[in-house]
Amino acid sequence: MGNMATEIVAFLLTISGWILVSSTLPTDYWKVSSVDGTVITTATFWSNLWKTCVTDSTGVSNCKDFPSMLALDAYIQVCRGLMIAAVCLGFFGAILALVGMKCTKIGGSETTKARLTVLSGFHFILSGFCCLTACSIYAHRITTDFFDPLFVAQKFELGAALFIGWAGSVLCILGGLIFCLSLSEGFSIRAAYSYSGATSFVTTRNKHSKPTNNLHKEAREPPRQFGRNAYV
Numbered sequence: 001m002g003n004m005a006t007e008i009v010a011f012l013l014t015i016s017g018w019i020l021v022s023s024t025l026p027t028d029y030w031k032v033s034s035v036d037g038t039v040i041t042t043a044t045f046w047s048n049l050w051k052t053c054v055t056d057s058t059g060v061s062n063c064k065d066f067p068s069m070l071a072l073d074a075y076i077q078v079c080r081g082l083m084i085a086a087v088c089l090g091f092f093g094a095i096l097a098l099v100g101m102k103c104t105k106i107g108g109s110e111t112t113k114a115r116l117t118v119l120s121g122f123h124f125i126l127s128g129f130c131c132l133t134a135c136s137i138y139a140h141r142i143t144t145d146f147f148d149p150l151f152v153a154q155k156f157e158l159g160a161a162l163f164i165g166w167a168g169s170v171l172c173i174l175g176g177l178i179f180c181l182s183l184s185e186g187f188s189i190r191a192a193y194s195y196s197g198a199t200s201f202v203t204t205r206n207k208h209s210k211p212t213n214n215l216h217k218e219a220r221e222p223p224r225q226f227g228r229n230a231y232v
Contacts, residue, residue, distance in 0.1 A: 003102065003182055004101075004102045004103055006178060006181075006182040007097075007101045007102060007103070007117065007179065007182055008101070008103065009178065010097075010121075010175045010176075010178035010179045010182065011097050011101060011175070012175075013171050013172075013174055013175030013178065014090070014093065014094070014097065014120075014124045014171065014172055014175030014176060014179070015094060015175075016168075016171050017090075017124070017127075017128065017167075017168045017169065017170070017171025017172035017173075017174075017175060018087075018090035018091070018093070018094060018124070018127065018168070018172060019168070020164050020165070020167055020168025020171065021083075021086050021087060021090060021127065021128075021131045021165060021168035021169060021172065022087050022090070023164065023168075024083065024131065024135070024161050024162075024164050024165035024168060025049070025083045025084070025087060026048075026050075027048060027159075027160070027161035027164065028046060028048050028053070028159075028161070029046050029048070029159035029160045029161055030046075030047060030048040030049065030138060030159045030161045030162060031046065031047055031138070031142050031156035031157065031158065031159050032044065032045070032046045032156060032157055032158075032159050033045035033046065033154055033155070033156055033157075034146065034154075034155045034156060034157045042056065042057055043055065043056050043057070045154055045156070046159065047156075048159075048161065049076060049079055049080050049083065050065060050066065051063045051064060051065045051066060052064055052066070075137055075138065075141050076138075078134070078137060079134040079135075079137055079138050082130045082131070082133055082134035082137075083130070083131060083134045083165075085127075085130045086127045086128070086130035086131040086134070086169075087127075089123045089124070089126050089127035089130065090123070090124060090127040090172060092123055093120045093121075093122075093123030093124040093127060093176070094120075096116050096117070096119050096120035096123060097116075097117065097120040097124075097179070099113070099116050100112075100113045100114070100115070100116030100117035100118075100119070100120055101113070101117060117179055117182070118179065118180055120176075120179055121175075121176040121177070121178075121179030121180040122176065122180070123176070124172045124173070124175055124176035124179070125172070125173055125176035125177065125180075127169075127172050127176075128168075128169040128170065128171075128172030128173035128176065129169070129173065130169075131165050131168060131169040131172070132165075132166065132169035132170075132173075134165070135162045135165040135166055135169070138162060139158055139162050142156050142157065142158055143158075
């Protein structure tokens with residue numbers, strides 16, 4: 001029962017993290033223009049993995065999609081690939097978790113369900129690391145340009161999407177680890193039960209074998225020798 005509750009907690013963590021990771025991909029504010037040192041702000045620039053936009057003082061936004069995928073910066077292409085991989089891995093991990101959890105009636109035997117649960121945990125861990133890497137690469141590029149004194153173009157700050165992605169990746173990694181640890185805990189308990197059962201079986205067998213050994217000893221005793229004057 002405790003193992004089942006642990007799997008449910010891990011499933012809730014991983015699904016929450018996967019939803020946050022999936023919502024990070026289309027979120028607009030991956031980076032926002034910095035207002036540091038600016039007295040009057042007439043427009044705000046912001047962009048994500050798919051487009052760049054500008055919002056004027058009246059609140060009207062004009063967006064422009066990236067015209068060419070091959071002409072993009074390398075870090076944006078890498079972040080795109082990692083985020084798409086994170087969403088796909090989380091999707092397959094959720095399906096494997098639903099099939100492998102003990103509270104569901106599908107998946108086959110306990111051994112098969114345990115293997116599916118571990119595989120689901122690995123999927124979620126990989127999904128979390130993919131999202132964590134993508135957000136960290138994007139944030140590293142923003143901070144590098146911001147603190148570079150020779151960079152004279154528009155400087156940006158970290159957007160809300162990066163923090164959402166970091167939070168989702170942490171939840172996915174934690175839930176995946178709990179899935180793996182719940183399986184190892186179940187195996188250790190099962191091994192303890194099997195060891196105690198084997199010990200009791202051996203003890204019972206030894207108890208039953210002791211009278212037999214005594215009979216063999218009595219059978220092997222040499223016959224008594226009587227004297228010559230003994231009557232038959």
